[in-house]
Ligand code: ADP
């Protein structure tokens with residue numbers, strides 16, 4: 001059955017007197033890629049913070065597989081199967097590539113239920129190597145993270161997020177700062193990952209969004225103003241007015 005995985009109802013987020021999100025109601029069903037677009041400051045990262053437990057909304061509810069998650073801490077979201085990457089690269093620069101994912105594996109033991117000492121280290125090592133394999137970084141395993149190319153650092157960040165084997169993976173501008181070649185590689189990686197899990201994506205590159213997404217949500221001043229297929233969104237008059245500038 002294709003029941004909603006993640007559902008939010010009437011979400012509001014305030015920072016002091018500033019309203020960053022207002023009346024956001026939607027749900028995400030399993031599978032493929034949903035993108036969230038909107039101008040700078042529209043509330044995209046704030047929405048991701050709510051969906052990944054980084055931020056408890058000021059009002060509204062959030063449910064994962066029917067369970068109420070409001071007020072739940074981020075590690076509980078990860079434990080249940082929701083993981084994310086950040087807009088700013090979030091790796092340990094002086095650790096090796098393998099050590100970066102290995103630290104993440106250690107931190108997500110509860111999701112795997114790996115607690116006994118016997119076989120623990122080899123199991124966690126294997127999980128780390130599998131995550132590097134998934135993002136194509138096996139050859140860079142022993143390199144110091146800070147010496148990776150920008151695109152490889154973003155891939156490493158995704159490997160870290162994959163360590164908990166999330167059902168829902170949220171990626172905030174994974175191609176930020178990338179040129180066309182690196183962007184192409186990231187798109188291929190996202191297509192591969194989307195075959196196995198639900199991906200929510202915040203991105204600015206319209207051509208990429210239109211090609212990759214099954215569904216697009218548009219945020220504007222903290223409100224959802226459109227929700228549909230790439231074709232719907234491209235022809236939506238309000239979206240064209242506020243976002244595409246046409
Ligand atoms: P986007 O990712 O769409 O560019 P954000 O979600 O980062 O937008 O931010 C939406 C609005 O909320 C912006 O005006 C931003 O300045 C404000 N904002 C975000 N986080 C905070 C915070 N922690 N405190 C105060 N204002 C914030």
Ligand code: MG
Pocket residue numbers: 044045046087
């Ligand atoms: Mg943002």
